[in-house]
Each structure stands twice: as structure tokens, then as C-alpha cells.
Amino acid sequence: MQAYKVLEIKQSVFADNDKQAQLLREELKKKKVFLLNLMSSPGSGKTTTLTRTIEALKDELSIGVMEADIDSDVDAKTISDAGVKAIQLHTGGMCHLDAEMTRQGLEGLETEGLDLAILENVGNLVCPAEFDTGSVKNAMILSVPEGHDKPLKYPLMFSICDVVLINKIDVLPYFDFDMDKCREYVHMRNPKAQVIPICAKTGEGIDEWANWLRIQVKAWQES
């Protein structure tokens, strides 16, 4: 039996996405549910990073994950196997999620009693950056093989992220990736962004990232 639901997301009917996002955040605040929007290119390691994040936090936080994908169910199965509530959102070809689509996902996930809801957005560095999903914080993953110049080429994505995880640091010896330059370029786009190098495969750096996330969730619930 499948341990996760699959939900076909409908196009939004609202013209003012920023307003819908703000409303959604206010509702989440009342319910004390922290929503994280996780973005990256295809293949940067979002799902593996989530699996590690769940391992690190599931004993202290109640977690639910929405896996947005154009039409496969690969990721929801992986997350469900990691032992938390998961739902697969099919976007029907759409390249991003907006606040109303995220709301549909949260309703499908059922947030009652959740501390942390995570949206794994569609793998894309362009469009998801343009739509506020209603999340409390935005995170993105840049993987070493993609190159340290990406903040120069995808400015909006880097400017809206509160934290940038630099994944796949185990392969640093095989790529021309300059971590110092990467930090410099990220901070050009957003001086306040946290940059955390990780390796989701080996678990390196996951403690620092989980700690950052834990602090954000607590602050949201207590404020």
C-alpha cells in the first residue's frame, strides 16, 4: 500500500499572490506550523537533504513534507520511507508553486499537530523564486557540480533565500568550485543569507543546518 497521497494541484484563481501568501502565513502562525520552502535546480540533492534533515529532527519535531513534481512519485516514496508524513503534489507541468497551490498541498497534507511543514518545490532556479508560497523561510540548495557562479546567473533566487546549502562537498576535489567566491557571490545578492556547506550523502554539515532550522521553528512557535 502506498504510504503517501498523490494530489493533482489546480491552477490558482487569485490574482494577488502576495496577499494570499500573507494570509497563509498568518494562518500558519496561529496553528504554530512553520513552513519551509526548499528550492534548487534539478539534481542538487533536495530529497536526500530532506531525508537527512528528517533523521536529525524527527524525534523532537512533528514533520510533514510536500513533494512537488511535474508528474513522478519518486520523491514522496523516499520521504515516506524516512518515517514522516508525505504527500506528492503533481503540478501538471507547472514550473513553480504559488501560495494558493501551497495551500492546496497543506490541506492535503493535513497540518494539525505539525511543527514543521516542508515544501520541496519544483526543481528550477527561475520561476519558483518569483512566487511567495506563504513560507516562513526560504532555503535553497546549490550543489558543487553546478558551479560557484550561479548567484551571478540566477540573482532573484539567491536574493530571496534565507539560507543557502552548498551540497555535495564530498566531490569538491573533482570540480573547480571556489567556496569563498561562492559565499561572496551569495552575499552580493543577499548579505543576510546563511551559507552552510553540507554533504547529504555522508551527513557532513547536517548538524549545523538542522540546528539553524530548529532555532527558526522554535522562534516562530514562541513569537
Next chain:
Amino acid sequence: MQAYKVLEIKQSVFADNDKQAQLLREELKKKKVFLLNLMSSPGSGKTTTLTRTIEALKDELSIGVMEADIDSDVDAKTISDAGVKAIQLHTGGMCHLDAEMTRQGLEGLETEGLDLAILENVGNLVCPAEFDTGSVKNAMILSVPEGHDKPLKYPLMFSICDVVLINKIDVLPYFDFDMDKCREYVHMRNPKAQVIPICAKTGEGIDEWANWLRIQVKAWQES
């Protein structure tokens, strides 16, 4: 002095992109200009692959390259340094190019006397797949670190590509990438797609790719 122009692309006014794309292809046919649309995720190695392609073909074909980017000029400089005509297209945040935007690019590039015009599309596996640019053939690059499951997750992109270059094969030992499964998944989406493993960094496989492209250009010019 800059050896390339920078062009700010305007939003299209045409509702029927397929018709505009067909018209553009007919004009290119008359001029005997072959247009290749090259797509991939951010960081898959489009620009390095183009540099190698130019090295392999510039003595026999007159080549021009359009570098579409949200707002940087990094790539046009690299291509211009490789010794062919290059133009940087700024999409102003847009996540793809359609046929009319490609036409603006071709006018900026000036195609008179060109055999091969290459459009390096915006780094994105979702939106560019939805818009016919007017190209004669579509190519995409999937790099080893992204994983062999990507044809499952980005079905449209793989279904519209005539050739899929699997780049960064030099790092195969460090990633769980199954080349046979990748071919199988690509062919699930498009049984006719050519799959060519390459390493743009070392030049491995570039001969096979350049040969494929040379044959396509000649066939287009002679038909």
C-alpha cells in the same frame, strides 16, 4: 572593448507561438541557417560544451551563438573568446525563450552567411521545453551529478529533444549514476533521441557529438 553585444529581449506580442516558430524555421530554411536550441539545468555545462563544439566545427562551419541569461554576461564573453560571433540576450527574469524572442536574438546576431546558429537557452528543465523556439533541432545536456532519474521527473524536456548529451562522465566514479538506466529512461520519453556521453572538460565524446551536429546542418542545407 567588448567583443559581443548585449540585447534586452522584449516580451512577445504573438499569441500563437507554434505558428511563429514555424514561420521562423521556414525563413531559416531559405537562408540555409541551421538553428540549434540547447537546453539544460543550471550548471550542467552548456557553455563549456559549446566551447568544445566551436573548436570542433569552426573551421568548416560559420557559427554564431546567442547566450540567453537572466542578467549576466559571463557566457557571451566565454563564447566570444572561443572565436565565434556571440550575442548576450537578457531575458529580464523570463524563464524561457519563445520563437519571437529567438527572432529578436537572431536579428541581433545577424545571421547573414551563418551555417549554424546556436541558442543557449535559460538554464531550466521545465519552461523552455514548453516553447518551440523555431529551432531545427533541440539538444539538451544532462550532467552526471544530476542523476539518471531526471527523464522520469522532467518528462516534457526529454520528449522534445533530438539529442541528449550526458556530460561530466569524468566524475562517473564519484556518483551513483547508471548510464544504462539513463538511456532506458530517455528512450521511454523519446525512443528516437540520440544519447551521447561526453566530457566537455576533457573533450571525450565531443567528436561523436560534433559529427551528429555536422550531419544535421548539412542535411538541412541540402534538403
